[in-house]
Amino acid sequence: MTPQDTAKPVRTGEELNQATLQTYFDEQQTGIGPIVEIAQFPGGYSNLTYLLRTETGEYVLRRPPFGAKDIKGGHDMGREFRVLSLLQSAGYGRAPKPVVFCEDEAVMGCPFYVMERVPGIILRAQTAPKMGLSSDTLRHLSERLVDELATLHALDIGPTDPARPALIQLGKPEGYIRRQVDGWHKRYLASQTDELPAMTELARWLDQTMPTENPPTLLHNDFKYDNVVLAPDLSDIRVVLDWEMCTVGDPLMDVGTALSYWAEADDDPFRKSFNLTWLPGNLTRQQFANRYAERSGRDVSNLLYYYVFGLFKNAVVIQQIYARFKKGLTTDERFAGLLAGVQALSRHGVEAVEKGRL
Incomplete structure (x- = not known):
C-alpha cells in the first residue's frame, strides 16, 4: 500500500x-x-x-497562492504556524512539528513556514473505494477518528492571559455559535443566485433554535479522513493535518461539522463524494455520536442542531463556488452543476429536522 498523496514536479510558474x-x-x-x-x-x-527533500530529512513548506497577497484575512501563514506551535506547547503529539516561520517577504515574496513531514497513508473519497479496505479496518479507523476528536476536545485550552502561550488565544469562545450562524447566513445571501426555499428554511431554523453554548474547547473545524495521516499498516492515526480553521468554541460545532461530511451507504451520490464513510465497516452517524458521547462525557442529545449547521455551512461554501462560476469569474466546467449540491445538502438538512435524527 502506498501513500495517496505523492509529490510531483513543481508546476510552471510556482x-x-x-x-x-x-x-x-x-x-x-x-x-x-x-x-x-x-x-x-x-x-x-x-x-x-x-x-523539501534534504540531507537531514523531509519537510513540508506552505505558502499562499500566487496573487493572494491582497486577500484580506486569508492565507495567514503566521497563524497556521502559531497554531502548530501552541499545539506542541500543549503537549498534543499528533500535529506536525513546526520548524520555522518567515515573515520577511524579501526571501520569497510572501510569508511562508516549514514543518516536519510525517509520511503515511491519506485515505480519500476518490481512491479509497478501489483499495480493497476490509470492513474491520474501516470500523477500527472510524472509531479512531472519533476518539482522536474527543482527545482534541480534552486539551487544556488554558487561561485567558494573552501573555501566556495558551490555546484559548486562538479564538473568542463567547458567542461563537451566534457568530457562525449569522456569518454563514450573510455569506449565503451575498452569494445567492437562485431561490432555494430549503436554504431559507434552514437559516431560520438555525436562528430560532440556537442552543446554549457548551464550555469551550479547541476546535479543528475540518476533521475528516483526508485530513489525517495514517500509519502505513492503517493501525492508527500518525498526524492530523489542515489546522488553518482551528479556533476555540463549542466542541459540538466541531462534531457537527465532522458529521456533515459523514455520508452513509443510503445517502445520495453527491454526499457520498465528500468522504469514504459510506464504505462497509464505518460507523454510522449515530454510532459516531454515541461513541463521542462515551469518550468525551458530553451530552449529545441536541447534536442534531450542530449537524444541520454543518450541512448549511457546506452548502454555503458550494454556493460561493457556484456563484463565482455563474458570474463568469471562473470557467471551470466542473462548477456548472454545483447548484445541485447546494440543493442536495439543504434538502437533507430540512429532512433531518423533520425526522429529528442525524
Missing part, C-alpha cells in the same frame, strides 16, 4: 528559489540540511504545499 531558501535556512540555523530536491503536492485549491 517554482521556489532553492538557493535563496537554503541561504535563509542556514542563516536562521534551522537544522534543515542542504536541499536535495523540491517537489509539489498537486492537491488543494488554496495554499500551496511543497515537499
Whole structure:
C-alpha cells in the first residue's frame, strides 16, 4: 500500500528559489540540511504545499497562492504556524512539528513556514473505494477518528492571559455559535443566485433554535479522513493535518461539522463524494455520536442542531463556488452543476429536522 498523496514536479510558474531558501535556512540555523530536491503536492485549491527533500530529512513548506497577497484575512501563514506551535506547547503529539516561520517577504515574496513531514497513508473519497479496505479496518479507523476528536476536545485550552502561550488565544469562545450562524447566513445571501426555499428554511431554523453554548474547547473545524495521516499498516492515526480553521468554541460545532461530511451507504451520490464513510465497516452517524458521547462525557442529545449547521455551512461554501462560476469569474466546467449540491445538502438538512435524527 502506498501513500495517496505523492509529490510531483513543481508546476510552471510556482517554482521556489532553492538557493535563496537554503541561504535563509542556514542563516536562521534551522537544522534543515542542504536541499536535495523540491517537489509539489498537486492537491488543494488554496495554499500551496511543497515537499523539501534534504540531507537531514523531509519537510513540508506552505505558502499562499500566487496573487493572494491582497486577500484580506486569508492565507495567514503566521497563524497556521502559531497554531502548530501552541499545539506542541500543549503537549498534543499528533500535529506536525513546526520548524520555522518567515515573515520577511524579501526571501520569497510572501510569508511562508516549514514543518516536519510525517509520511503515511491519506485515505480519500476518490481512491479509497478501489483499495480493497476490509470492513474491520474501516470500523477500527472510524472509531479512531472519533476518539482522536474527543482527545482534541480534552486539551487544556488554558487561561485567558494573552501573555501566556495558551490555546484559548486562538479564538473568542463567547458567542461563537451566534457568530457562525449569522456569518454563514450573510455569506449565503451575498452569494445567492437562485431561490432555494430549503436554504431559507434552514437559516431560520438555525436562528430560532440556537442552543446554549457548551464550555469551550479547541476546535479543528475540518476533521475528516483526508485530513489525517495514517500509519502505513492503517493501525492508527500518525498526524492530523489542515489546522488553518482551528479556533476555540463549542466542541459540538466541531462534531457537527465532522458529521456533515459523514455520508452513509443510503445517502445520495453527491454526499457520498465528500468522504469514504459510506464504505462497509464505518460507523454510522449515530454510532459516531454515541461513541463521542462515551469518550468525551458530553451530552449529545441536541447534536442534531450542530449537524444541520454543518450541512448549511457546506452548502454555503458550494454556493460561493457556484456563484463565482455563474458570474463568469471562473470557467471551470466542473462548477456548472454545483447548484445541485447546494440543493442536495439543504434538502437533507430540512429532512433531518423533520425526522429529528442525524
